[in-house]
Amino acid sequence: MTSATSTDSNSALPAMGLDATPDEAYNASENIVRVRGVKRTYYIGENPVHALRGIDLDIKRGEFMAIMGPSGSGKSTLFNMVGGLDKPTSGTVFIDEVDIAQLDPGELAWLRCRKIGYIFQTFNLIPVMTALENVTLPMIFAGASLEEQMEKGRRLLELVGLGHRLHNKPGQLSGGQQQRVAIARALANDPAIILADEPTGNLDQKVGEEIIMMLKRLNKESGVTVITATHDDKMYKRSDRVAIVIDGEIQAVIPPDLLGDNTVDGFLQQMKDDKEAAEAAAITATNETIVASS
């Protein structure tokens, strides 16, 4: 009997964990994204690649968050995880209090459609559709009526300053204009989160700046959470917090002021050097201990 009781109480543990302490509940409602102990391992042939080695990250509702890291750092993997495009090998990702690992494909699609707006480096507009049709596509999936689609599509394109290019195809628009259509499309179903993957990567300085200002404005005005993966120095300076990912681990989550006048690459190099120096120091210390003890 004793063993049965203990099994019962064990299985009840996760459920109790959800109720948790008042402190946890407060955090839960405040954080739109919660990443807990996330590991992600890929296999290239037989060899495991540890893209993420145990990540904990909270992103607050209405925050403008930048994820920074050199290529191969696991930055993109983390980003995809937060966007519900990839599932963790272990650990949990909560988006708006939903554990994405528990969702079936239909629910995941719903989440992508209604809760998350994506913006890509390469714009990814559907080339055969006009600006307006690109913006209304997510609304079609969400089951909006035709009038709703047209009215809202127009309004969103006007919001990004493209009210006069409704019926142009992506090929007839400049890079900056295409990215603005993509922003309008990301807003189509009033998402809680906008995920922008290097949104300024394919744009020149001035246009990139405009896109950043537009994202910042949307973040301020409508309170939508903006998460960007970026290399862009202008971008991280506008963000509320910067998460730095190196070698599959979060090295630091800091306000952008701490970066000072340093560039992203310079800062990353410095972080990496510091880390390596610390490791080297640790090894030296261990060696000294060994020497001393012998």
Added chain:
Amino acid sequence: MATMSPTRVERQISLPFNQAFKIALRNITIRLGRAMITGAGTMLGIAFLMSVFASKLVLQAKGVQLEPAQIQKSNWLVAMSLLVCFVGITNSMLMSVTERYKEIGTFKCLGALDKFIINLFLIESALLGFFGSLVGAIIGLLFVWLTNLSVTGTLDWVSALLNLLACVAVGTFLSVAAAIPPAMRAAKMQAVDAMRTEV
């Protein structure tokens, strides 16, 4: 706890048929050259099928009895032409899937279900198959008729028309069947992988 309202995850994601049809039609018209080539494969196969049927009708009209060996041979030819048709369409559809990996990935990021992608590709190939085989069947019939104008009066036109409809049905069915493997492949792709693919 009382203030917290956990997100309700629903699954009301839909792509109404008329919208899917519109998108598929757009995909065809925008890539008309490619579509014509895919359609031409079906067209030729079905034109051949129709001409075999029509030739039989012409021979009937002339009162000629076919020998079993001849019938067997023509059946064999028909089977071969349909097979070639089938492989051709699968190949074109595979190419058109590969070409559109990024687009498929984007669709999925915007919340499209696997079945939307499959529907889009199937509707597209059904349209191509229908028009391709309609044109093919008419060409096949015209060809046989024009080379045998003398039988115009005695030809069993009702059977000819039924054969024509059958050919269109076969062509459309083959197109859709041939598009299923590529469409499945497209739909099964992970959104991330699909977008990362550089073609």
